[in-house]
Amino acid sequence: MSFTCKQLIIKSNVKTLLDMSFSFEKSFALIGESGSGKSLTLKALLGMLPQELDASLEYNASYELHRGESIAFVPQNPFTALSPLTKISQQFMASEEIAEKYLKMVELDVAFLDRFPSELSGGQLQRLIIAMALSLKPRLLLLDEPTTALDEESKTTVLELISRLQKECEFDLLFVTHDISTIEHLCDDVGIIQQGKIVERGLTKNILHDPKEAYTKQLLESGFRQRSFRT
Numbered sequence: 338m339s340f341t342c343k344q345l346i347i348k349s350n351v352k353t354l355l356d357m358s359f360s361f362e363k364s365f366a367l368i369g370e371s372g373s374g375k376s377l378t379l380k381a382l383l384g385m386l387p388q389e390l391d392a393s394l395e396y397n398a399s400y401e402l403h404r405g406e407s408i409a410f411v412p413q414n415p416f417t418a419l420s421p422l423t424k425i426s427q428q429f430m431a432s433e434e435i436a437e438k439y440l441k442m443v444e445l446d447v448a449f450l451d452r453f454p455s456e457l458s459g460g461q462l463q464r465l466i467i468a469m470a471l472s473l474k475p476r477l478l479l480l481d482e483p484t485t486a487l488d489e490e491s492k493t494t495v496l497e498l499i500s501r502l503q504k505e506c507e508f509d510l511l512f513v514t515h516d517i518s519t520i521e522h523l524c525d526d527v528g529i530i531q532q533g534k535i536v537e538r539g540l541t542k543n544i545l546h547d548p549k550e551a552y553t554k555q556l557l558e559s560g561f562r563q564r565s566f567r568t
């Protein structure tokens with residue numbers, strides 16, 4: 338599969354917030370500092386932009402973008418993604434049989450279906466959210482810094498899981514993050530976004546080891562972890 342964003346322009350009433358294009362075969366990481374436009378990109382693809390913004394999106398893919406059908410989303414914070422008052426089984430948009438199948442796929446016990454979200458750890462919750470997203474059988478999975486709220490061990494587990502599931506379930510993957518270490522083994526292609534524009538893009542291994550643009554070099558040297566590159 339592949340996805341081409343031919344043009345994405347987003348304007349507020351005072352300025353152009355985003356003006357970019359990108360294309361990838363299987364997996365793409367969009368990397369940039371806080372305020373560069375990563376979330377706006379995801380919201381535009383999900384059709385969830387605030388009404389006050391003016392957006393135009395042209396894309397080319399073998400599927401149409403329909404939220405909750407062809408396109409699914411894994412948010413940054415698994416602790417706030419689910420209703421705390423509702424059992425997990427009732428939050429799956431799928432039959433019990435499908436829910437059990439996807440829980441097994443993410444290596445969670447099916448008994449979790451009878452629990453509340455607060456009874457799971459952060460890593461378990463994020464795996465649950467991935468299972469919920471994949472149970473929709475999306476063609477494109479959007480990941481918004483899915484490991485930011487997790488400890489190191491859970492982070493590794495979740496990244497390995499996403500990599501394995503992408504091979505098994507064959508969805509396109511768009512990953513946005515500050516943290517370059519999370520994409521190296523997951524995304525073949527990368528785009529560096531600065532103030533709403535992609536300033537450098539190409540194969541991840543090339544960009545990480547031989548960046549051409551001064552801005553990319555600066556981001557790489559910062560390790561994306563310095564305070565100045567975070568909110």
Ligand SMILES: Nc1ncnc2c1ncn2[C@@H]1O[C@H](COP(=O)(O)OP(=O)(O)OP(=O)(O)O)[C@@H](O)[C@H]1O
Pocket residue numbers: 349354369370371372373374375376377378387389390568
């Ligand atoms: N509704 C809005 N109206 C006006 N400007 C907005 C709106 N939403 C976002 N912006 C601006 O668009 C720019 C990009 O925001 P966006 O949330 O996409 O950044 P980001 O890269 O996801 O940042 P972070 O890593 O901190 O989440 C920012 O300058 C932000 O202030």
